[in-house]
Amino acid sequence: MTHVLTRLIDRLTGHTRVTVMETERLLVLERGRIATILSAGEHRLKRKDTVTERHDLNRLRFTTPYEAALFRERPDLAEAHLTEVRAGEDEVLIVRRDGRLHGVVLAGDREVLWTDAGPWAVERLTLTDTLAVERKLGKALVRAGLGHVLTIWDVAEGHVGLLTVDGVLKGRLEPGTHAFWHIGRGATVRMIDLRMRTHEVTGQEILTKDRVTIRVNLTAVYRVTDPERAVAAVKDYTEALHRALQLAFRRTLGALTLDTILAEKGAVNADAAEAVRAEMARIGIEVGEIALRDVILPGEMREILNRVVTAEKEAEANVIRRREETNATRALLNTAKVMAENPVMLRLKELEALEAIAGKVERLTVHNGTEGLMTDLVKLRE
Template structure:
């Protein structure tokens, strides 16, 4: 008889499924990267039940995520952190237990969109942000107008405050003017702009 000795690593090991292509429910093609962690608990089964136990786990993970993401739309996948379907994960663990493997973590690491879809999504996000910025701008304009209206009401009821605001405006203008020409006389200018009370 020919005896073959095979060494099996019994420590926990990672397994990555990279660049797996699939179709979502709304027929968008995605590429995903999946990661899992497993450990051989029965080395005799692991080497006799299947030709390559790591390859068997690889294919089981492919099927599990095809079932999970194939039932979801692109928006659903992007909106939440996707975990493998519970039934699919249970089947993976059950099938792997039958060949002597214990599977622990099963994680979707990356979702990669095709180039044209990324461009479309960027345009959608830009449009949404522009709309939000426009709403904020209109809200601030409304608040500013309301504040001006309140100020106008206060000034209408208080002529002294109105004169003070006029003087503030005059002071602001005067700081930016190098030369001031008075056309109606100093007395008229003072009577028109500086008088805080009058008939």
Template structure:
């Protein structure tokens, strides 16, 4: 600035200001909005003027004159500023230079500097649903714009039951899901849909013959209707537990101990079907039901062991007597054959003699060799 300009500005009550590329100046002259100045040198009145310098790198226009500027000088505001308003059921995704910047919640207002970038605004109606489309969710997550989101993950083999403000709002498949917060209370309950095993352990039973014992039951089941299983009862596994207890306590209590032990592998079909029908109304599919263990009191185990031992000993005695009888009958038959056939008897004698001769070193024949040969000839005749 030369000396002439300086003197002229002093005489007329003005001064020169220089603004950088990232600076803007709101000027009020005698209380009224005069201009919004951009980068460069400007001649500004000194007296009765007010000046606000803003940095557009901060993106937002924040000033006590904000609303008054839009009311009194809409032309000036629209030339430099962008106003974003959301209704009570709206959200706005703000994008700057093609990258998500932030999500504006319902009933909010914000003003951006128009020169701060390439702006884009996308409006979402909450009445159309709270779930964020999958592609948009990935985009927002990559940009770090998650303040207005609620993300939930449903595990493999499960299904998610979504509730909004305490009311059921649909089911979610396995994967990552995002929802707009928007002042809503979101809750997710995950339900396992895989086949599982439920056990009833240590169930005390009094049999028909008044023997107290404990049994362990096992049942396979899976959830086929998650919404029914969760809403009809507080805890569907506890409901299955109680149903198994009651059904088989009644059934097994009508059996004697011997019959119960004999039918341990397969439980009463009628009781099993009753449990299956009851659980079907709760959204469960019950598969195989079986007695896993029958646990007897110590004294009863000793008695049963003695009974089993006595039964086995009796069976062994029967088998031993039968074999002795068969052996005796065989000897009697042999004796009859020898009595009727002397030659057979002599052959048996010679076999016995041969066996004896094979076990001794010397054999003495008292009637001589001739006598032995004569006996052999006689046997032959």
């Protein structure tokens, strides 16, 4: 009966009743102006010229088109129900709810939270010129699903990272994972490989002193010793090494004849390598072994050289053959002299010949004894 009577009175007086749950708040505007923010419970409102806006505390943030008007016209209501978090231009705010990470407010931004959705705690971090994030905090932000506020770079083993902020080199990053605040300013990392590497120059055409066009293949072993200087001194240190190898060997080989290049390839390597090492050391690159790996001749030049080599080898073979024939003749002459002076030696030679023949036939018949064997009749039967 009381409930019915209350409703009747409200209707007669132009009021209505609304219920606000524990997890809700009700923003009330009367005649277009912010009147109040209602907490949990039953409330009596004027029906005419009243607008309400219901908010869910589980959404945590206070989001409404009336936000600016609320802070301007009713700062008392804002202070009673809302927590405003505003970051300066050189700081980042870590917002925690009941001890757990809730969000991050980046430099120059703000966030308005329902105070009753807390308790809230705010940690202020001053931005460094590198925008670096402490490693433990970075991992916690990623686990909390807040990785979008970070720029993460992984530096592999054997590499070093050069950190640049807004185009200015800030320092060197060792192997590992590094995080930086993503606040509009660009934090970029350039990876530099510090390991020994091989660079090859293939098909380089060079005109020798005797006007023969050759193509050479070069190889060089190098590593970066001063990453900052290598990046600052040239646009691309690998391209700089490539160009240094080309120019050094072009100058060295162009001053030599083809025969000298083919005969003294090791000396050519040493002369050109010293020039390359000196030039690259100035930009922080250490160059190790440099080798003139291949010298490729034009087709007609290869045929000419092949004929020359063939003729040289044939001449060498003829000399060796004549030398051996002379030695053999001299040995026969010496043997003949020994046999002429020693009949017993001649007899032994006869027996050796007989033994050789006997080993190749089935039956051997000798007439008139063994004396005069080589001058008398020897009959062979198969």
